[in-house]
Amino acid sequence: MPWHPLRYRHPLQPYRWSTETRVAQRRKRSTTNLRLPNISSALALRIHHDQQNTAIEVVGSVRTVRKQKSLAFLSIGDGSTVDVLQAVLHPDQAQGYREKRAKIPVKKYPIQKKFQTAEYLRTVPHLRLRLPIQALLARLRSESDFLLTQFFRDRDFLRLQPPIITSCDCEGAGEVFAVAGEVAAPATPGDGEQAAIREGGFFRRPTFLTVSSQLHLEAYMHEHPKVWTLSPTFRAEKSDTPRHASEFQMLEAEFRTQTLDEVMDLVEDMIRSLVQGLRKKSFLEQLMAAKNTWEQSGTDRLEGNCQHLSSRWDDLEKTSWPRITYEAAMRLLQDSVNSGESEFIHEPNKDAGLHLEHEKYIAAKVGLGQPVFVTDYPRGIKPFYMLPSAAKVGQGDSAETVACFDLLLPEVCELVGGSLREHRLQHLEAAMSRRHLDLRPAHDDSGNRSDLSTGPAGGLGGNLEWYVDLRRFGSVPHGGFGFGFDRLLCYLSGIRNIKDVIPWPRHYGKCDC
Numbered sequence: 001m002p003w004h005p006l007r008y009r010h011p012l013q014p015y016r017w018s019t020e021t022r023v024a025q026r027r028k029r030s031t032t033n034l035r036l037p038n039i040s041s042a043l044a045l046r047i048h049h050d051q052q053n054t055a056i057e058v059v060g061s062v063r064t065v066r067k068q069k070s071l072a073f074l075s076i077g078d079g080s081t082v083d084v085l086q087a088v089l090h091p092d093q094a095q096g097y098r099e100k101r102a103k104i105p106v107k108k109y110p111i112q113k114k115f116q117t118a119e120y121l122r123t124v125p126h127l128r129l130r131l132p133i134q135a136l137l138a139r140l141r142s143e144s145d146f147l148l149t150q151f152f153r154d155r156d157f158l159r160l161q162p163p164i165i166t167s168c169d170c171e172g173a174g175e176v177f178a179v180a181g182e183v184a185a186p187a188t189p190g191d192g193e194q195a196a197i198r199e200g201g202f203f204r205r206p207t208f209l210t211v212s213s214q215l216h217l218e219a220y221m222h223e224h225p226k227v228w229t230l231s232p233t234f235r236a237e238k239s240d241t242p243r244h245a246s247e248f249q250m251l252e253a254e255f256r257t258q259t260l261d262e263v264m265d266l267v268e269d270m271i272r273s274l275v276q277g278l279r280k281k282s283f284l285e286q287l288m289a290a291k292n293t294w295e296q297s298g299t300d301r302l303e304g305n306c307q308h309l310s311s312r313w314d315d316l317e318k319t320s321w322p323r324i325t326y327e328a329a330m331r332l333l334q335d336s337v338n339s340g341e342s343e344f345i346h347e348p349n350k351d352a353g354l355h356l357e358h359e360k361y362i363a364a365k366v367g368l369g370q371p372v373f374v375t376d377y378p379r380g381i382k383p384f385y386m387l388p389s390a391a392k393v394g395q396g397d398s399a400e401t402v403a404c405f406d407l408l409l410p411e412v413c414e415l416v417g418g419s420l421r422e423h424r425l426q427h428l429e430a431a432m433s434r435r436h437l438d439l440r441p442a443h444d445d446s447g448n449r450s451d452l453s454t455g456p457a458g459g460l461g462g463n464l465e466w467y468v469d470l471r472r473f474g475s476v477p478h479g480g481f482g483f484g485f486d487r488l489l490c491y492l493s494g495i496r497n498i499k500d501v502i503p504w505p506r507h508y509g510k511c512d513c
Helices: 019-029 039-044 091-102 132-154 192-200 214-218 260-280 283-296 306-317 326-338 356-367 425-434 465-472 485-493
Strands: 061-067 072-077 085-089 226-234 247-256 323-325 372-375 404-409 413-420 478-484
Touching: 039 085, 061 091, 072 091, 085 091, 132 226, 132 260, 132 283, 132 485, 214 226, 214 247, 214 465, 214 478, 247 485, 260 283, 260 306, 260 372, 260 404, 260 413, 260 478, 260 485, 283 306, 283 485, 306 485, 323 326, 326 356, 326 372, 356 372, 356 404, 356 413, 404 485, 413 485, 425 465, 478 485
Parallel strands: 323 372
Antiparallel strands: 061 072, 072 085, 226 247, 247 478, 372 404, 404 413, 413 478
16 A cells, blocks of 8 residues: 555654645545536626636536537526526537436426416425425525624524424414324323323423514513524414415514604614615616516516615615504594595594505605604503513503514505513513413313313413522513514515415415425
8 A cells, every 4th residue: 555644654653744734635525516616606707808718616506508509508597696607508518418307207397497376386386495496585685694693692682492382372363273182091090190281281281383572582681682583483374375374484672761762763764774784785787687587587586676676675674664543543544535635445533543555645645765664652551571661761651652662664554563561570460461361370280170261262371380480589670672674674675465475385275396
């Protein structure tokens, strides 16, 4: 065996790593696919005249093959850009692609080189991911996640992973998915433990997929002053609108504060920072280029024109987003109706909340293209955990409104909802009592089910005793918000339907793959 510094040495001679050996090892590692340039960077290279014969190796998938008598053209993509790298070959060189495909019996490829409706593409989500627009949306999602992580890290927020399975309904609306974990029957009749598990389910209590991580994030407030998460959220709404999905990503943050303005300032800074970071990475230009391509091919997947999309980004980067109270917003709606300026399907009613048509009017009238904060909603139409508006300035608990806000975007409408949280024990218990929420644990220490604990489906909130404990054993003033991550991606990309932005959409009547 010939001598090699890594394979042979004298028994008394230590290993000797030469400079040549290190260089050789680095060269060997540099030949892997992970170090090859992607097509986006290859297309961006500027080759000088004296480097015309420079060889650049890329790895991609052949999307189309077009053959002529003297030439063949291969379109190659790798998801790094909506553009393709065109390879010009002799027809004999491209012949192998046809031969290899001919040997494999396959049915007709579902996505053809013609106009495909968004509704049809949702039926093949596993193949839809191969489209250039889906590759662009995947990069947009990934970069947004990174920029948001960087934003919160720079402000000393701790990122957490809250549970997906929970025993309570944070919002109290009852629109939850029940978790049914069945256990096989016991082998021995009369097995008490197994019988109890069968009667109460796998967890011996009603359990559900989370509708919000807020309550669990609040548990960290005593020890960590700033926390956040970006995690899956589930809503069992039987709605098939372009704005709703049954599974989506929700960004939620909680931090110690005594003013609602600080919470709104954080939301505004977060979204503005995200848009600025995406612009630096040329995502707006890529989306506009993609839209131009679709318009030329007769496809209309993006909302509005390129100028409209650019204006959206510009308005999000402006400072000082308008803020208006719920009461003032109601007066604005009522004045619009009285003057004959607008006609709404739902008559403005302060006890019924804002409908979609009302939110669109407020966003257009007050925001003029910018997002709008609507604050201080009536207590009766908001969840139990919100701090009364008067309490935030030390005026007691007599307010009929709560210190909360909704952020409305033009066309998309509600994007973020936030509030100050009720941190005082007696006031929290009183608010829960008004909503008829059960303060006892869902099961006692022996595992027996409580009579009143019916969970979210019964409107009693399930097990909330642990949440009350967060106040009973000491709490601090704090607030937070929940932000629909996928809805913002819709707005930034100009995609009309949230189901076309979510890679694997789940909604009422549909859960493919």
